[in-house]
Amino acid sequence: MPPTFEDAWSIANEVDGWLLERQGRALFEAAGRVASGSVAVEIGSHRGKSAVLIAMGLPESNRLTAVDPFDDPRWGGGPESLTLFQENLAQAGVSAKVDLFKGLSEEASAQWAGQPVGFLWVDGAHDLESTLKDFDGWLPHLTRGAELYVHDAFSAVGTTRAILRRFLFSSNVRYIGSERTLAKFKVEPLNMLQRISSALGIASQLPFFTRMIAIKLARRRGLHGLERRFMREDNEPLI
Ligand SMILES: C[S@@+](CC[C@H](N)C(=O)[O-])C[C@H]1O[C@@H](n2cnc3c(N)ncnc32)[C@H](O)[C@@H]1O
CATH class of the missing domain: 1.10.287 (Helix Hairpins)
Known part of the structure; x- marks a missing residue:
C-alpha cells in the first residue's frame, strides 16, 4: 500500500522545519503527479521535513534529488543538520529514494545530468540573487507540464522580487495558486489571456x-x- 498523506505528515510533523500542514499536503500531492521518467528536485533540505513528504508522495519508481550545502547558519546548518536529515529520511523509510547533492543549487543545476525534472521545490536562500539562480539554473531542466513550487514566495522580499521578475509576464510559467506563502506554478506555454490571468493571480x-x-x-x-x-x-x- 502506498503511504497516505496522513502517514507522511505524522513523520514529517516531528521534523524541525517550516511547513504548514496544507503546504505539506501540496508537496505530497505534487510529488504523486511526477510522471515516470522524471525526477523531483528540492532546493533547501535542512533536516528533511519537506524531503520526507516529497519522497513519500512520489510514485514507487521516481526519485528525489535533495540539494543543500548544509552549512548555512541562518537555518542552523552544519554537520548536525546533515546527520539529522539522513536520520529523518531513514526514519521515514525513504533513504533509498533520495539522492543528495551536498552543495549549492547553482552548482547542482550547472552539473545536472540526471533525468528531466517533473517537480521542482524551491526553498533555499530566499534572497533575490539566489532565487534568480534557482529559477534560471533549473528551468532548462524542467519538463513541459512540470510543477514548480516556491516557499516564502510572498513573505520574503527577495523571493517575491524574483517571482515578479521572472514569472509576472512569463510566456512559459503559469501561476496556479498558493497555500499561504507556498506559490504553485506550472511550466507550459501560455497564450495572451493565460499570461494576463497568471499575472493577475500573482498580483492578487x-x-x-x-x-x-x-x-x-x-x-x-x-x-x-x-x-x-x-x-x-x-x-x-x-x-
Ligand atoms: C528554509 S530551509 C529549508 C527547509 C526545508 N525545505 C524543510 O522543509 O525543513 C533553507 C535551506 O536552504 C539551504 N540553502 C541556502 N542556500 C542554498 C542554495 N543556494 N542552494 C541550496 N540550498 C541552499 C540552507 O542550508 C537551508 O538548509
Missing part, C-alpha cells in the same frame, strides 16, 4: 505580501501592538 498576492512584511518589521522593532493589528489571527504564521 501582493496585499498578503505587504501584510507579512509589515508584521515582520513590527516584530523586529518590538512594536507588538502594531504587529497584532496586522495579524488576522492570534499567532498567525509567517509562512
